[in-house]
Amino acid sequence: MRVPSIAIKNVTRRYGEESKSFWAVRGITLDVYPGEVTVLMGPSGSGKTTLLSMLGGVLAPTSGSIGVCGTRLDRCDEDACQRFRRSKIGFIFQNFNLLSSLTALENIAIALSLRGADSASAEAALDSVGLASKAGSYPHELSGGQRQRVGIARALAGDPPVLLADEPTAALDAAQGRRVMQLLRQRTQERGTTVIVVTHDPRVREFSDRVIEMEDGRITKIVRRVRPEQAGRQALWTVSRSGNVVAEVGGI
Amino acid sequence: MLSIGWRNLKRDRMRAAIAVVGVVFAVVLVTLEVGMLLGLVRNASLLIDESRADLWISTVDVKTFDFATPFERRKLYRLQAIEGVERVEEYNVSYSVWKLPGGGNANIQVVAFDDQGTLAADLNLVAGSVADLHNQDAVIIDEGDRAKLGNPQLGDWVEIMQRRARVVGFTRNMRSFTTTPYVFTSLRRGENYGWLASGEREQSIYFLVKLKRGADVSAVQAAISAAIPDIEVHSRESFSWRTRRYWLVETGMGASFLAAALLGLLVGGVIVSQTLYAMTIEKLPEFGVLKALGATMLEISRVVFEQSLLCGGAGLAVGIAISHGLAALAAFAGTTIEIPVLLIAGIAILTAGLCLSAAFVSIWRLKRLEPGMVFRT
Numbered sequence: 001m002r003v004p005s006i007a008i009k010n011v012t013r014r015y016g017e018e019s020k021s022f023w024a025v026r027g028i029t030l031d032v033y034p035g036e037v038t039v040l041m042g043p044s045g046s047g048k049t050t051l052l053s054m055l056g057g058v059l060a061p062t063s064g065s066i067g068v069c070g071t072r073l074d075r076c077d078e079d080a081c082q083r084f085r086r087s088k089i090g091f092i093f094q095n096f097n098l099l100s101s102l103t104a105l106e107n108i109a110i111a112l113s114l115r116g117a118d119s120a121s122a123e124a125a126l127d128s129v130g131l132a133s134k135a136g137s138y139p140h141e142l143s144g145g146q147r148q149r150v151g152i153a154r155a156l157a158g159d160p161p162v163l164l165a166d167e168p169t170a171a172l173d174a175a176q177g178r179r180v181m182q183l184l185r186q187r188t189q190e191r192g193t194t195v196i197v198v199t200h201d202p203r204v205r206e207f208s209d210r211v212i213e214m215e216d217g218r219i220t221k222i223v224r225r226v227r228p229e230q231a232g233r234q235a236l237w238t239v240s241r242s243g244n245v246v247a248e249v250g251g252i
Numbered sequence: 253m254l255s256i257g258w259r260n261l262k263r264d265r266m267r268a269a270i271a272v273v274g275v276v277f278a279v280v281l282v283t284l285e286v287g288m289l290l291g292l293v294r295n296a297s298l299l300i301d302e303s304r305a306d307l308w309i310s311t312v313d314v315k316t317f318d319f320a321t322p323f324e325r326r327k328l329y330r331l332q333a334i335e336g337v338e339r340v341e342e343y344n345v346s347y348s349v350w351k352l353p354g355g356g357n358a359n360i361q362v363v364a365f366d367d368q369g370t371l372a373a374d375l376n377l378v379a380g381s382v383a384d385l386h387n388q389d390a391v392i393i394d395e396g397d398r399a400k401l402g403n404p405q406l407g408d409w410v411e412i413m414q415r416r417a418r419v420v421g422f423t424r425n426m427r428s429f430t431t432t433p434y435v436f437t438s439l440r441r442g443e444n445y446g447w448l449a450s451g452e453r454e455q456s457i458y459f460l461v462k463l464k465r466g467a468d469v470s471a472v473q474a475a476i477s478a479a480i481p482d483i484e485v486h487s488r489e490s491f492s493w494r495t496r497r498y499w500l501v502e503t504g505m506g507a508s509f510l511a512a513a514l515l516g517l518l519v520g521g522v523i524v525s526q527t528l529y530a531m532t533i534e535k536l537p538e539f540g541v542l543k544a545l546g547a548t549m550l551e552i553s554r555v556v557f558e559q560s561l562l563c564g565g566a567g568l569a570v571g572i573a574i575s576h577g578l579a580a581l582a583a584f585a586g587t588t589i590e591i592p593v594l595l596i597a598g599i600a601i602l603t604a605g606l607c608l609s610a611a612f613v614s615i616w617r618l619k620r621l622e623p624g625m626v627f628r629t
Contacts, residue, residue, distance in 0.1 A: 059622075099541065
């Protein structure tokens, strides 16, 4: 039996005080398995980023349970969450969020050092995203696509089991976005990493195993993609109805 | 972990420079204020500290070296008869007036001592010799006081208390706390040049006492006090401290110097603190990233402390160098600023404290930083 790397059960998140509060996430239940690329889509304010933040252990849920790689994030204190992030999570950000005073290589080395890994492998990580020649470049000397590839190398450094990406292609042109997603997909398949991508970019669907659509803090649709290697020559989209999934679509 | 603090400073040179300037400001101000105070305090008790007397005898309740009152000279003979006393020398200090070439007057302090004796302080002469004081009307002044006294040259004739005097030597750094120039002369000339001249010839201000080898200082002190009424017996150290304490504490001057030094520290501290805080706020998203990546508060604090201490170290080095330069300039202008190694060590500790306190303001802000902010920037 496959064990999910992420198990979310009836999770809610409320912002603000009693009278002025609003619910960003309303009772989401979801399992995500190792080696899967799951894409969260939906309009702004639908709760995607809030859900991603809770999965990354940077935001606590208001109720419900979240288990990621065996850690119950709804129960962990600040120190435990910090240790969890350090060892289990790789983050990729829309605006890259590289440390501006460090070179590309040092940005990766710092993540490795935080994970207690040998920072000498930073060069290999940079090479794996095709940027070995830019090791000594500072973020402001790199193009948007190059910065995002450094961000990916940083997120993948030390092989965290879960990768959380917030709009990884938003600041990139189509070609660069495609390259970034190919890279993510490839690394996922190689290492069995669980990847969650929050995006508005419909082109990202192509690289996913599952597309989850959210609206108003709820999951409105889950679309599962059956890959060619799983279903013959042509990729298929299959649909299931479960929990708060309200619609299904046909395969391609 | 990589040295992010150093790299942040390298990247944001302008802010780093402002923080360093803040530290330099504080260091220079504190060094000069305290150095000037040390210089003044050194001068205050210089003639006591540099003397070779074990005991100083004065009238009762003398508050400071500069303001002593006279007592009968004949007590000297009784003093010489006390067990344990090897040698006694008279030492007179009195205010007087030096006639300036332009017609005006300058107040002076005439220090008259036994020019054949061995107990008075060495004069640190740069011209002339103590033996020259044996000559008729001879006086020695400090080279730093020449301007105040009408720039007399070696061998020039001058007028003190309407009597002629001849400059036969110059001392270096033998200047009074009160800034009234010392005029060194022999006991005999001192009777002519000081206010003791006005019918008080059988009076003395101090006796310097050298004890016999192995004599018990306290016992001799007690014996002198018992034998001679209306005098006070001080050890050299206690009289030095009494003089310093008078100027530092009783005049409130020490407090005002320290207040100025503290003000400098405060202003420098605010500049450093604000600059570091601005650097931190500007890099808030990056600190958020570090938190999101799992950096502990200790690791994040290290970045801020590193920035702060590097600015402090650079500011300290530049500040001390500038202070030494200014002290040399001040010496040229006649003001003594002492910058001993101990003061530098104290200021280094103070600077580290200042920088660490400034860093705490930033760390306090970072402690409240939510790593979740990385998804909102």
